[in-house]
Amino acid sequence: MNGIAIVVGTFHKAETERMLATAVASIKERGLELRAVVKVPGSYEKPLAVKRLLLRDDVAAVVVLGIIERGETAHGLVMGQSVSDALIQLQLEFMKPIGIGIIGPEVHPSQIPPRLHPHADAAVAAVEVMLRGAVEE
Ligand SMILES: Nc1c(NC[C@H](O)[C@H](O)[C@H](O)CO)[nH]c(=O)[nH]c1=O
């Protein structure tokens, strides 16, 4: 089974749409099947959206995309840590891979453009490897 779902934040919409385009293309190039694209307001909404998808029998893995900017407070750091922790726990709970393509936290605007394509593609590449079982070579 190789059905992939994508969860993408619409915070930084223009940039995350570019990440989404990269991930969709990468899924197709790898011969995986795109089952769903779910758009959420921001990173704090991603764990619940991911869990809903992991409950589906036709979804083998989820790719999560987004950006956590550098603010004036530690808000972004808390968000990055808590969302990452929740996503890791969901992988272990469901035994299904989650490719985490979240840029940041603490990312400066100038650091975003060069990371859009690599982070989105790496998240898809990771779930492809993990779906194969990450076997030793
Ligand atoms: N500031 C960022 C957010 N903020 C939005 C929150 O994730 C959330 O939608 C809000 O608190 C309502 O629950 N989201 C990001 O993904 N990136 C940010 O930099």
Ligand SMILES: CC(=O)[C@@H](O)COP(=O)(O)O
């Ligand atoms: C994620 C952030 O850092 C940002 O949106 C919040 O900004 P601030 O820390 O200035 O409240």
